Amino acid sequence: MMNDKEFEKAQASIMNKKAKLMKKLRSDRAEACKKMSEIEQAIARTEKELLGEENDFIVLCGQKSQLLRERALQVGEEIEQAIRPQQPVDKLTILFLAANPQDTQKLALDKEVRSITDAIRRSEGRDGIEFFSRWAVQSLDILQAINETDPEIIHFSGHGSEKGEIVLDDGSGNMAMVSKEAMAAAVASxxxxxxxxxxxxxxxxxxxxxxxxxxxxxxxxNTEIGDEAAIVFAAQFYSSIGFGQNLQQAFDQAKAALLLKGIAEENTPVLYVKKGLSAQEIVMVESEAAPKSGTVSVMQRIKNIFS
Known part of the structure; x- marks a missing residue:
C-alpha cells in the first residue's frame, strides 16, 4: 500500500501533467481559432470571387442569349424563305404534257384534256387560269415547254413503268423511257x-x-390507274383548285369524286409535300371562301421560345 509521501508525489505528478495538458489544450484551441479564422476568410474571399464570376457569367449568358436569339431569328427567316408556300397568283398557268407512243396501249388523253378544261371553265377562278397542252412529248420538249409557258403546275399524262420511269415519245412514235432522276434534274433546272x-x-x-x-x-x-379514274380524278382536282381550295382539300375532293362515280381506285393517287410544308397551306388560286391556315410560322415559334 502507498504511503502518504508516495501518494503526494503521485498526486503532484498527475496535477503537473494535467496543467501541461490544459496549457496544450488552450494553445491548440487558440491555433484552431486562428486556423478557423483563416479558413473563414478564405471562404469569404472564394465566395466573393465566385459571386463575381457568377455575375460575369450572367452578363455573358445575357449577351450570348441575345446573340442566339438574333441568329435564331436569322436562321428562322432563311428557313421560312425556303419552305414558305408561294402566294396565290393572279394567273395560274397549267402545262399539260401528253405522251402515248404507238407501241403503247392507247389512252383517252384527249378526253382527259376536255374534262380538265371543262372543269376549269366551270370553276370560280376560271379567269385566273391558263391551260397549255403539248402532245407526243419527247424528252427535250419538257424543258422547251416549261421555258415557253413558265407554269406553276406541270401535269403529265401517259404511261409509267413499275421502275418509276415515265414513257415519252422517241420522235418516231415509239417509247423512250425517262428515269425519275432525269425528271428530278429537269425540274431542278x-x-x-x-x-x-x-x-x-x-x-x-x-x-x-x-x-x-x-x-x-x-x-x-402507286399502281396502275384506269382511264376513267385518271380523268375523273384530274378533272375534280383542277375544279377544286379553281374554286380556291387548298391542295389537301383538292386532293381529297378528287378522291371523293372517284367514290361518287363508283370507281374503286381512290387509294391509287398519292400526294407528297415538300418537307416543312403542309398541304393545307398550299393554295394556288385565291378565293375569299377558302379557309385561312392556322399554322404557327417558324419565326413565331422562335419568338415564343425566347419570350
Missing amino acids: ASKKVRLIFFNACFSQKEAQAVVEKVEAAIGM
Whole structure:
C-alpha cells in the first residue's frame, strides 16, 4: 500500500501533467481559432470571387442569349424563305404534257384534256387560269415547254413503268423511257415558279417522290390507274383548285369524286409535300371562301421560345 509521501508525489505528478495538458489544450484551441479564422476568410474571399464570376457569367449568358436569339431569328427567316408556300397568283398557268407512243396501249388523253378544261371553265377562278397542252412529248420538249409557258403546275399524262420511269415519245412514235432522276434534274433546272407536278400515269409514285424536294408538292400513282379514274380524278382536282381550295382539300375532293362515280381506285393517287410544308397551306388560286391556315410560322415559334 502507498504511503502518504508516495501518494503526494503521485498526486503532484498527475496535477503537473494535467496543467501541461490544459496549457496544450488552450494553445491548440487558440491555433484552431486562428486556423478557423483563416479558413473563414478564405471562404469569404472564394465566395466573393465566385459571386463575381457568377455575375460575369450572367452578363455573358445575357449577351450570348441575345446573340442566339438574333441568329435564331436569322436562321428562322432563311428557313421560312425556303419552305414558305408561294402566294396565290393572279394567273395560274397549267402545262399539260401528253405522251402515248404507238407501241403503247392507247389512252383517252384527249378526253382527259376536255374534262380538265371543262372543269376549269366551270370553276370560280376560271379567269385566273391558263391551260397549255403539248402532245407526243419527247424528252427535250419538257424543258422547251416549261421555258415557253413558265407554269406553276406541270401535269403529265401517259404511261409509267413499275421502275418509276415515265414513257415519252422517241420522235418516231415509239417509247423512250425517262428515269425519275432525269425528271428530278429537269425540274431542278426549270422555272422557280413551278409549284406542283402531277403525274397522271401508272406507277408514277417514285417520280413524285423524286421531284417533291424541288417543288412544293407532287402527285403520283402507286399502281396502275384506269382511264376513267385518271380523268375523273384530274378533272375534280383542277375544279377544286379553281374554286380556291387548298391542295389537301383538292386532293381529297378528287378522291371523293372517284367514290361518287363508283370507281374503286381512290387509294391509287398519292400526294407528297415538300418537307416543312403542309398541304393545307398550299393554295394556288385565291378565293375569299377558302379557309385561312392556322399554322404557327417558324419565326413565331422562335419568338415564343425566347419570350
